[in-house]
Amino acid sequence: MSLMRMLSFLLLGLAAPWALAENGVAPDKILLGEAAVFSGPAAQLGIQLRNGILSYFDYVNANGGVNGRKIQLVSEDDKYEPASAPAATKKLIEEQKVFALIGYVGTPTGVAHLPVINAAKVPLVGMFTGAEALRVPMSRYVFHVRASYYDETDKIVEQALSIGGKKIAVFYQDDAYGQAGLKGVDIAMTKRNLKIAALGAFERNTVKVENAVKTISAAQPDAVVMIGAYTACAAFIKQMKKAGSGATFYNVSFVGSQALADALGKDGVGVAISQVVPFPWGLALPVVREYQQLSAKAGHTDYNFSAMEGFLMAKVMVEGLRRTGKNLTREAFIEAMEKMQDVDLGGFFVSFSPTSHIGSRYVDLTIISHDGKFLR
Numbered sequence: 001m002s003l004m005r006m007l008s009f010l011l012l013g014l015a016a017p018w019a020l021a022e023n024g025v026a027p028d029k030i031l032l033g034e035a036a037v038f039s040g041p042a043a044q045l046g047i048q049l050r051n052g053i054l055s056y057f058d059y060v061n062a063n064g065g066v067n068g069r070k071i072q073l074v075s076e077d078d079k080y081e082p083a084s085a086p087a088a089t090k091k092l093i094e095e096q097k098v099f100a101l102i103g104y105v106g107t108p109t110g111v112a113h114l115p116v117i118n119a120a121k122v123p124l125v126g127m128f129t130g131a132e133a134l135r136v137p138m139s140r141y142v143f144h145v146r147a148s149y150y151d152e153t154d155k156i157v158e159q160a161l162s163i164g165g166k167k168i169a170v171f172y173q174d175d176a177y178g179q180a181g182l183k184g185v186d187i188a189m190t191k192r193n194l195k196i197a198a199l200g201a202f203e204r205n206t207v208k209v210e211n212a213v214k215t216i217s218a219a220q221p222d223a224v225v226m227i228g229a230y231t232a233c234a235a236f237i238k239q240m241k242k243a244g245s246g247a248t249f250y251n252v253s254f255v256g257s258q259a260l261a262d263a264l265g266k267d268g269v270g271v272a273i274s275q276v277v278p279f280p281w282g283l284a285l286p287v288v289r290e291y292q293q294l295s296a297k298a299g300h301t302d303y304n305f306s307a308m309e310g311f312l313m314a315k316v317m318v319e320g321l322r323r324t325g326k327n328l329t330r331e332a333f334i335e336a337m338e339k340m341q342d343v344d345l346g347g348f349f350v351s352f353s354p355t356s357h358i359g360s361r362y363v364d365l366t367i368i369s370h371d372g373k374f375l376r
Contacts, residue, residue, distance in 0.1 A: 022329045024099025030069045030321065030328065033092030035113060036105040036128070037080035041205055041231040044259040045306055046105050049128055050075060052310025053103050055291070055298040056318065066321045067328075074098065078109050080205060080229075082175075085112035093120045100125065100333065102317050103310055106254075107131040107177030108204065117141055123334055125320065126313030128306070129254060130276065131180035138357055143320075143337055145313050145350060145359045146276040149227075149252055153184030155363045156225055156250045156274055157192070165222035165248065167197040171212050171236055172227040174201040181227030181252055197221050200236075202228065207235040217243045224249050230256040234263035241267055248272065258304035261368045268368040273305075275364045278348055279376055280308040287312070287346025315345045316359065 024031035034053070036046035054073065061070040074096050076088035092098050093116070101117065101124040104110055110129050117124055117139070124142045127134060130149035134142065160168055170185050172178035178201065189196055198219035200212025209232055216224060217240055224240070224247050226233050237249050251260065251273045261268050280303040282288050291311045292303060300307065321328065323336040338354045350359035366374045 022099055023097040025328050026069070028065075028069055030066065030071050031096065031098045032071060032073050032317070033076070033096055033098035033101050034073060034103045035076045035078045035085065035088035035092060035101070035109075036103055037109070038075065038077040040079055041207075042080045042106075042229040042256070045080075045128060045229065045254070045256045046077075048256070048258070048304055048306035049103050049105060049310035049313075051298070051300050052291070052295070052307035052312075053314040055294045055300065055307070056311050056314035058298055059294045060318055066318055067326050069328075071318075073102070078113075080106050080109055082108045082112040085109040086116050089113045089116040093122055098122070099328070100317070100330065102126050103313055104128065107133065107180055108175045110134050111176050114139065114142070121330065123330055123337070125317045125337075126310075128309060129177065130252070131177060132183070133176060133180060135358060138355070140334065140357075143316070143352060143357045143359065145316050146253070146309065147361045147363050148184075148358070149181050150184040150187060151361055151363050152252045152274040152276065153181060153225060154188040154191075155365060156252070156272070157185060157188035159272070159365055160223040160225075160248065160250060161192065163248075167219065167221045167223075168194070169198040169200070169216045169219055169221035169224045169247070170196055170227065171200045171202075171209075171216060171224055171233075173204050173229070173232070175204050177204075177254070178227045181225070185225050202232050202236075207232050209236040209239060212236060213239045213243060216240070217245050220245075221247050223247055226251045226255065228255065230260040230263055234260055234267075237264060237271060238267050250274070253305065256306055257366070257374065258302065258306070261372050261374070264368070265372070268372060269370050271368045273366050273368075273374075275305055275366055276360070276362055277305055277308045277312055278362075279364070279366070279374070280305055281374070285347030287315070287348050290346055312345060312348060316350055319343060319345070
């Protein structure tokens with residue numbers, strides 16, 4: 001063997017195993033990416049979700065990381081606009097060269113991100129959306145930590161009817177997210193041999209709710225199920241109350257509970273919101289106590305449902321990375337995730353399999369109290 005060939009083999013041996021390592025994986029680091037909304041009227045959804053994610057990652061890194069590697073998160077703003085979404089994910093995968101993705105926000109953007117994720121075969125843990133379009137057919141690369149909008153809307157309809165409501169209207173964002181929630185309400189109503197009393201739609205990233213207020217208030221509903229983000233939902237509730245409506249207002253979890261309560265002020269009393277994560281101010285569950293402790297340590301004492309969800313996403317990601325072991329590849333990570341059955345994250349359980357990537361069906365209902373806080 002020539003001297004040059006010997007040197008080549010030697011250099012290759014010295015470079016291994018990192019020379020052939022997966023993108024985003026180094027001896028001391030794992031690079032993850034997040035494309036979500038960080039600007040515009042829905043910004044708090046992405047900001048709070050990321051706060052929760054980083055609270056847990058900071059703790060993990062301070063304790064040596066995962067199998068000796070510390071986690072680094074890079075973020076891209078997709079502005080909650082489908083037109084911006086594919087480029088944001090492509091930048092994370094092709095330019096930043098992340099290992100995996102976490103904490104995406106929204107249905108319309110999620111639908112636009114998904115083809116890029118599937119084509120690149122990059123795993124994504126945690127989408128802040130319960131839309132069926134992102135769950136069926138199942139993507140091998142996407143792991144959902146939360147329950148679906150069908151789960152949430154069924155719980156809401158059941159509650160509205162149980163307290164004597166008969167006429168139920170729907171206020172929804174006129175896009176994939178709104179349509180997903182609307183379909184969930186329709187399924188829940190049809191199951192009970194009932195029909196939706198009135199519909200009112202609005203355009204994403206706007207507060208143009210006047211037409212919806214006019215249509216829905218004319219129907220005089222007992223309850224309104226709302227499928228939107230906090231700015232438009234707050235505007236709708238305020239205008240409905242000004243118009244004299246006595247309806248009970250129900251929101252799905254994506255609304256951004258704390259942001260909605262803040263935007264409503266005194267008009268928020270009695271507004272209901274379905275939740276897919278444990279109550280962030282409780283003390284009964286170990287995972288909530290852990291969230292509070294680590295969130296406060298990271299400087300975030302404004303506990304909220306969005307950050308709680310981000311915290312759970314981060315816990316699921318870390319558990320998957322830990323189970324994969326030192327030889328970290330995307331395929332090995334997916335296989336490890338699919339073997340997670342009834343994993344206890346501290347009173348919140350998740351399960352995945354090769355045929356189901358829906359980790360949880362947990363749904364709870366909360367209402368906004370007189371002081372702007374939440375009651376179960």
